[in-house]
Amino acid sequence: MEITDSVFEQLANLSRLSFSEEEKQHIKSDLQRMVSFIEKLDEVDIADVPPLLFMSNAVNVWREDEVRGSVSNSEALQNAPQHDEAFFQVPKVIKK
Amino acid sequence: MFRFSSIKDYHNALLNGQTTCVETVHYYVSQIKTAAHLNAYIEVFEQDAIARATELDNARKQNGMQGKLHGVVVGLKDVICYKGKTLTASSKILAGFTSLFNATVVDKLLAEGAIIIGRQNCDEFAMGSSNENSAYGPVLNHADNTRVPGGSSGGSAVAVQADLCMISLGSDTGGSVRQPADFCGIVGLKPTYGRISRYGLIAYASSFDQIGIFATNTEDVAIALEVISGADEFDSTVSNQPAPVCDFTEETGKKYKLAYFKEALEHPGLDPEIKAATEAFIKTLTAAGHDVQAVDFELLDYIIPTYYILTTAEASSNLSRYDGVKYGHRSSKPYEDLADFYKNNRSEGFGDEVKRRIMLGTFVLSAGYYDAYYTKAQRVRNMLRRKTQVVFNQFDAIISPTVPSPAFKISEKSNDPIEMYLADIYTVFANLVGIPGISLPLFKHSTGMPFGMQVMTSEMNEVPLLRLSKRLMQMAGLE
Numbered sequence: 001m002e003i004t005d006s007v008f009e010q011l012a013n014l015s016r017l018s019f020s021e022e023e024k025q026h027i028k029s030d031l032q033r034m035v036s037f038i039e040k041l042d043e044v045d046i047a048d049v050p051p052l053l054f055m056s057n058a059v060n061v062w063r064e065d066e067v068r069g070s071v072s073n074s075e076a077l078q079n080a081p082q083h084d085e086a087f088f089q090v091p092k093v094i095k096k
Numbered sequence: 097m098f099r100f101s102s103i104k105d106y107h108n109a110l111l112n113g114q115t116t117c118v119e120t121v122h123y124y125v126s127q128i129k130t131a132a133h134l135n136a137y138i139e140v141f142e143q144d145a146i147a148r149a150t151e152l153d154n155a156r157k158q159n160g161m162q163g164k165l166h167g168v169v170v171g172l173k174d175v176i177c178y179k180g181k182t183l184t185a186s187s188k189i190l191a192g193f194t195s196l197f198n199a200t201v202v203d204k205l206l207a208e209g210a211i212i213i214g215r216q217n218c219d220e221f222a223m224g225s226s227n228e229n230s231a232y233g234p235v236l237n238h239a240d241n242t243r244v245p246g247g248s249s250g251g252s253a254v255a256v257q258a259d260l261c262m263i264s265l266g267s268d269t270g271g272s273v274r275q276p277a278d279f280c281g282i283v284g285l286k287p288t289y290g291r292i293s294r295y296g297l298i299a300y301a302s303s304f305d306q307i308g309i310f311a312t313n314t315e316d317v318a319i320a321l322e323v324i325s326g327a328d329e330f331d332s333t334v335s336n337q338p339a340p341v342c343d344f345t346e347e348t349g350k351k352y353k354l355a356y357f358k359e360a361l362e363h364p365g366l367d368p369e370i371k372a373a374t375e376a377f378i379k380t381l382t383a384a385g386h387d388v389q390a391v392d393f394e395l396l397d398y399i400i401p402t403y404y405i406l407t408t409a410e411a412s413s414n415l416s417r418y419d420g421v422k423y424g425h426r427s428s429k430p431y432e433d434l435a436d437f438y439k440n441n442r443s444e445g446f447g448d449e450v451k452r453r454i455m456l457g458t459f460v461l462s463a464g465y466y467d468a469y470y471t472k473a474q475r476v477r478n479m480l481r482r483k484t485q486v487v488f489n490q491f492d493a494i495i496s497p498t499v500p501s502p503a504f505k506i507s508e509k510s511n512d513p514i515e516m517y518l519a520d521i522y523t524v525f526a527n528l529v530g531i532p533g534i535s536l537p538l539f540k541h542s543t544g545m546p547f548g549m550q551v552m553t554s555e556m557n558e559v560p561l562l563r564l565s566k567r568l569m570q571m572a573g574l575e
Binding site: 001003007010011012013014015016017018019027030031033034035037038039040041043044046049050051052053054055056058061063071075076078079080081082088090091093095 | 192193194196197289290303329332333335336395397398400401402404405412416419420421422423424425426431433434435436437438439440442443446448451452454455456458459460462465469471472473474475476477478479481482513514517530
């Protein structure tokens with residue numbers, strides 16, 4: 001599988017990452033090598049082995065649905081880059 | 097003069113009045129200052145540790161010694177939450193982030209009397225095998241300052257290696273405890289998947305991640321494991337089985353059935369000295385009456401590709417939470433729309449290796465490629481798990497080198513991600529199948545560097561693993 005410019009741009013967009021032209025060349029070539037490396041799995045005959053989806057053998061670990069305290073409002077805001085006394089502040093995202 | 101050898105000896109010294117917790121904390125604080133060039137610690141909680149040691153000394157005078165880890169000085173990898181303290185995963189994206197709660201392991205440590213001494217350097221988001229991917233700069237191996245300590249829990253390994261704490265907690269997704277333990281000449285345990293709560297551990301790849309323990313000896317590992325294991329209502333992936341309690345006096349004469357993978361010892365990337373030392377040790381084991389047999393493992397060359405597909409997929413999903421809204425770095429760059437806003441925050445905050453892995457993870461999960469890469473890797477993972485069950489039907493444990501080479505030079509492999517990934521070839525297996533693995537510092541290389549042997553048992557069998565480990569350490573004249 002070749003990592004073309006358009007594949008790279010699409011992955012960067014889905015990843016919510018942006019790269020300068022210089023970074024792009026560098027990361028793109030690493031990504032191409034990594035993709036070729038993982039394609040080694042094509043050699044494995046997996047026949048009818050189903051995918052392993054869960055590591056744990058546990059099924060449905062239940063607990064009572066009780067209301068409990070969590071972090072306070074001020075604690076929740078403590079690490080926010082921008083906030084007022086009650087809310088996280090985010091940029092205006094709706095354009096006119 | 098304080099000198100640490102084991103928790104048991106330290107506790108005796110406390111009971112006999114030969115030392116105090118306060119004196120011990122002063123010793124470690126001074127050790128850490130002297131060894132500042134190693135860059136093992138990002139932050140030292142000196143005042144808190146002294147205050148806690150004073151409380152413990154007073155409590156001991158009044159009520160005797162309480163707690164399995166009474167006064168034990170512990171360091172935490174910078175991915176484990178400690179309430180009120182900074183937590184960054186060695187990433188710029190979390191600069192200044194403060195933990196709002198304790199990880200369950202931290203609560204358990206504190207409940208048994210431990211003293212948390214500081215926050216330890218690591219690879220960014222636990223991604224790396226050399227501790228060179230840290231926003232705080234590389235950690236140096238104490239045995240040779242021109243060499244890496246391994247990763248991703250490099251700071252935690254060096255802290256135990258250089259006597260900067262008694263035990264460290266790290267995290268192990270593909271070898272991040274066992275590989276640095278090997279490079280630093282100490283003991284490093286990755287327990288069974290689900291043995292220890294991960295509440296308060298920054299997630300990298302959730303079907304692999306497990307908190308692990310660094311110590312100088314197997315008995316200290318066993319005590320720490322007993323304390324931090326067990327069910328947790330904040331983490332439903334934790335097993336409800338009781339915490340493993342290891343009695344080392346049982347089964348001292350047991351003859352073990354041990355397997356090793358033929359392909360692992362014949363691998364072209366394996367250092368010849370490491371191969372020779374492992375083979376010689378196998379002979380010693382056989383001579384001592386243990387039954388050691390070669391087992392075919394034709395899937396060896398596929399485990400690293402499988403590991404990277406699955407872990408990068410999980411990482412790309414786990415790390416999507418770092419968007420610069422509720423916490424984390426927010427860029428001051430102008431933006432056109434919301435997607436640009438996120439991209440600016442994330443691109444400035446994450447380092448190169450994290451970006452590479454997010455990109456690869458996004459690729460293997462994207463429409464059109466999902467079945468060819470991600471599902472295929474999950475199928476191979478199932479094959480590995482079935483194979484493992486067959487091996488453990490016949491054998492008590494699997495042994496192998498921990499790492500194919502001793503600690504390499506700083507920047508020797510940092511330009512080649514794939515070369516770096518191959519350092520994990522023997523360790524990722526345990527994470528892929530969920531079993532416990534330990535690295536034991538049995539050997540020394542002609543470069544002067546220590547190296548280890550890895551031992552793995554079937555899931556939830558940490559007690560037999562630790563008992564066997566102690567026997568092997570004794571055979572090597574180490575415990």
